[in-house]
Amino acid sequence: MKNYWHSVTLESELCNGCTNCLRRCPTEAIRIRNGKAKIIKERCIDCGECIRVCPYHAKKALANDLSILNNYKYKIALVSLPLYGQFCLEKDINKVFNCFYDIDFDFVYDVAYAADILTVLQKDLVKSSEIPKPLIATLCPAITRLIQIRFPSLIDHIIPFESPMEITARMAKREVAEKLGVSMDEIGAFYIAQCPAKITSINKPLGIKKSYVDGAIPISKLYSKLLKIYKEIDNTKKIQKASGKGIGWARVGGQSFAIGIDNYLAVDGIENVIKVLEEIELGKLNNIDFFEGYACITGCVGGPLNVENPFIAKSRIRKIASSFGDSEVDKKEAYRMLEEGKIGLTEKIKPLSILKLDSNIQRAIEKMEFLEKIYKKLPGIDCGSCGAPTCHAMAEDVVRGKASIDDCVIKQRKKISGSRG
Amino acid sequence: MDSNKNNIGIKLEYEVKKDDFTRAGEASSNIKKVLRQLGIDSDVIRRTAIATYEAEINIVIHSEGGTITVYIKPDRIEMIAEDSGPGIEDVRLAMQEGFSTASNKIRELGFGAGMGLPNMKKYTDEFYIDSQKGGSTTVKMTIYI
Structure with missing residues (x-):
């Protein structure tokens, strides 16, 4: 159980030891020690909740900056789905995609297209009975990790397909290698990321041995560059490839809409997802066919490394998706990819x-x-002053030898006022 | 079933109130958390959660209120659900899948499908029910780890 790697980290000089992140962490993975937040690595699922709530911006996602492009001869940008929702509707999204050529990328791929492919396959999977219902979508890696830790009995429900990011990365690298007649080692594929959980799934992939993605650059880091370049470029190539269905995956409910089923549950926000997973574990939702859950409110478009307000971006995704139509990819093509091992998970x-x-x-x-x-x-008021999120977590820390009962501020105060009397 | 046979064990006790749907599920959720911390197998956790949840819901819907007591021992989990009445008229009938005396109002809430007691029996290794019309009902269940 060693070698945990996490993208969520702390910049300790910015942390003032407040309890905002402590209280919001859904897996109780944070403690305040010596006035600074500390992440218990093995518990963190990289949901990014702490990044969002930290008033001092002391939490951040470990990501690459553009200098990583220098390590590769040929560079591919894998543009994530939420990017569609980051710009006002007047902007031509295909032109936005073209801006990446001016940020030193040689090739640009639309990740949403892989969502189109998955849509076709998931549609059939819902009809089959191989996997216990409800099927659980894996688009959000934070939810998959949450299931590993808190709901292991639901692992069997997880759809055994790779993410659109991974499918695109493999497809893109192979295409480029073939086209240029070069080795894959010379090609770097970089994900334009919306959240830390995705970055973690590059470094510590789930269900596959190794990721084809070589690095991740947050949308927020490239946003102003993209805006500037957008004004300057004229010539554009056709890069945008996804239909409205694939694009729709960027928001909560998008997968279910794409599959075209009624009997689904789409839940956003990690606490809400936990509540629904509890119900699924109790067997109360066996009549539901499909469940999609996202750590972030509004889905991927609400990821903490986006720029736009999640609700505005979500509304845009909906509008853009309907304007791009709902054509489906060729079913034969999707199944060919599946049979060639380009989609299915290989590891348990x-x-x-x-x-x-x-x-x-x-x-x-x-x-x-x-x-x-x-x-x-303990007083049971969950004040967080001892550095643990709740009194119960504090008791657990004492048992694990990680804290002392004397760390309880309320008990200390009572002791002092008692000795005064 | 002898609860005192083994000295090592944890006792968890939860009060369940009549008609209180908002709190229903709290006990089973808590029990699940404890079992997870004990490193119990996930299938055993799920079965225990289902059994205690069904017991909880039954007390909420059908009784005047009661308690759920859980003993966790190194080799087994014992669950005892006890209420203060009004008792089951025909236990054999109540054990049949799909049989329910729940009102329409409760069915509209998605409960009362008549699967409570059958599920408790299905997901546990030992199941024992004692009930008399006008008296209390006791359900004792055991799951071996």
Whole structure:
């Protein structure tokens, strides 16, 4: 269980040790130690909630800057779906795609097209009965990691397909290598990223051995450049390739709409997703065919590395999607890719039981009893002053030897006022 | 079923109120969290969660209120759901899939499909029910780890 790699990190000089991120972390992965936030690596699912809520911008996503392009002879930009929603509707999105040529990229690919391919395959998968219902979409890697940690019994429900990013990267690199007659090593594919979870899935992929993506550059880092270049360029090549259905995947509900089913559940916001996954785990939603869940409100278009307000961007995606029509890709082509191994996951997604107190059940029970004893001594107000998000998490930290009950500020205050009296 | 046979164990107790749908599911959700921290197998966790959830919902819908008590031991999980009445008229009938005495109002909320007791039996290794019309109902369930 070693080698966790995370894109969400802390710039400690900016952190003032407040409790904003502490309280909002859905997996209780943050503690405040010595006045600074600390991320418990194995618990973090890179949902980016802390990046969003930090008032001091001390949390950020580890991403590449443009200098990484220098490491490769040929550079591909993999333009993520949410980019469609970042510009006012008057702007020609194909022209925006062309701007990437002026940021040193040699090739530009529309990732939304892979969503078109997946739409065709998922449509059939929903009709088949191989996978227990509801099928769970994996577009949001933070949700997949959440399932590994908190809902391992639902792993079987996960759709065993790669992400549009991964499918596009492989397709693009092969195409370019063939066209130029060069080795794949000379080609770098870079994802124009909307969120830290996607960046993590490049470095620590789930369901595949190794990612074809070589780096990620946040949309927010390129935004002003794109605006400037947009004004200057005239000649444009046709790059935009996706239909409205594929583009729609950028927003919550987009996958279900693309598949064209009624019997689905589309949920955004990590806390909401947790609640619905609880219901699925209880077997209460077996009558639902398809579930898509996103850590971010509004879906990928609400990712913390976007620029535009999530709701405005979501509304744009809806409008753009309907203007691009709903033509479907050739079914034969989609199945050919699937058969050639360009879409299916190759590795099993495994449960991560990182929440357990001890690997020996007897000892774990003893520790749990101790935990409850400590918890009863704590005030139960979840103030966060000790550095743990809740009194229960604090009790757990004490049992794990990571904190002392004396860290409780309320208890200390009572002690002082008691000794005064 | 002897709860005192093994000294090592955790006791979890939850009060379940009559008609309180907003809190229904709280107990099973809490139990699940504890089991996860104990490193229990995910299938056992899911079955325990379903069994306790169904018990919880039954107390909310059909009883005057009650308690759910869970004993977690190294080799098994024991669940006891007890209410303070009014008892089940025909237990054999109540055990049939699809049989329910729930009102239309409750069915409109998506409950009362008549799968509560059958599911409790289905997802546990041992199931025992004791109920008398006019008295209380006790359901004892065991899942072996």
